[in-house]
Amino acid sequence: MHPSPTQNRLPLSVYGLLALCRAGFEKEVATELEAFCAEIGMSGFVRAQPGQAFVTFESHEAVDFAELAEHCDWRTLIFARQLLPWFARVDNLPERDRATPIVAAAREAGQRFASLMLETPDTDEAKQQSGFCRRFTAPLQRELEKAGAFREGAKGLPELHVLFGDASTAWLCASLPGRAALWPMGIPRLRMLREAGSRSTLKLAEAIFTLLTEEERNAGLRAGLRAVDLGAAPGGWTWQLAHRGLRVTSIDNGPMAPSVMATGLVEHVRADGFTWRPQRPVEWMVCDMVEQPTRIAALVADWIATGRCRRTIFNLKLPMKKRLDAVEQCRAIITKRLVNEGPFVLRLKHLYHDREEITGYLALRKSA
Ligand SMILES: C[S@@+](CC[C@H](N)C(=O)[O-])C[C@H]1O[C@@H](n2cnc3c(N)ncnc32)[C@H](O)[C@@H]1O
Helix, strand or coil: CCCCHHHHHCCCEEEEEEEECCCCCHHHHHHHHHHHHHHCCCCEEEEECCCCCEEEEEEEEEEEHHHHHHHCCCCCCCCCCEEEEEEEEECCCCCCCCHHHHHHHHHHHCCCECEEEEECCCCHHHHCCHHHHHHHHHHHHHHHHHCCCECCCCCCCCEEEEEEEECCEEEEEEECCCCCCCCHHHCCCCCCCHHHCCCCHHHHHHHHHHHCCHHHHHHHCCCCCEEEEECCCCCHHHHHHHCCCCEEEEECCCCCCHHHHCCCCEEEECCCCCCCCCCCCEEEEEECCCCCHHHHHHHHHHHHHCCCEEEEEEEEECCCCCHHHHHHHHHHHHHHHHCCCCCEEEEEECCCCCCCEEEEEEEEHHHC
């Protein structure tokens, strides 16, 4: 890890990383987290319990926060919704006064914070704390301010995340701007509009926000551009594109929702998504067909390699036990197909709206 000079001003030492995930995906996160920590040269061990919806990495020695934060972006791990360096674990929180020990731990860390986020893992049990988290944020902030550990909005200072593993345990974590998921618990609150046709629409909405940079959104989602949606029915993904003004060819033998067709920007073609081809290159191919992930990987890589589309967002269904192995197989297929086409961008993420599946973005770097 190579420190940058400006970041050395932060005094905080941390003791590892904490990742949030969907309950049931702890094994995948643990494997990814272990590999990530080995890659950045942090030695220690992973703790993961099935169903807990979070995984921790405990370092053998204290690590400089600024150095670690530099390497640590929540987008790095496919199966994590949030990824944060942690600096204290406070156990046995008294029910009547949780603030005092949390403030004491923050003071002891010797770091001032500019903002505060209270979170829980995404389990039914932990979510019972979410009302408490809302009520507790302002009083805790006041106590931190009084103790000299908080200066609201101060430039260059990290955000403090207090994550309640259960009612009596809090993990204190820190993040730098842009490095952590923007939303508490890594859960984006997206509203489902009735005319969007299906709840799947939220998957593409989240993917557009999470997997694309602002420049990619501006360049790729302009009115008048053309898109193809493979496995489109009833039309939630098509609607995300049409409602941004793109003209969409929707491939599916099933029926499209009338509200999606009513946008006037959609042509519905009843055909097989694996054999249908556009007559001219298009900006986007999106694909949500329920199929073996390796077949989807080969298909999207082929569309990019042959220039049929400039960019693609696709869903890989992962009903199997060895999900990470399946993902690596897909990555290998894509890499092999694109090896002679120049560098490419491949981002894969287990989105909040994904269940046993992940969503990916692929483009050649020259057109990303
Ligand atoms: C999960 S649904 C898609 C939902 C859609 N993204 C939405 O937002 O409404 C999967 C769709 O893929 C379609 N499908 C599966 N295999 C296909 C194939 N070979 N060609 C075209 N469509 C296919 C199915 O008919 C089904 O409508």
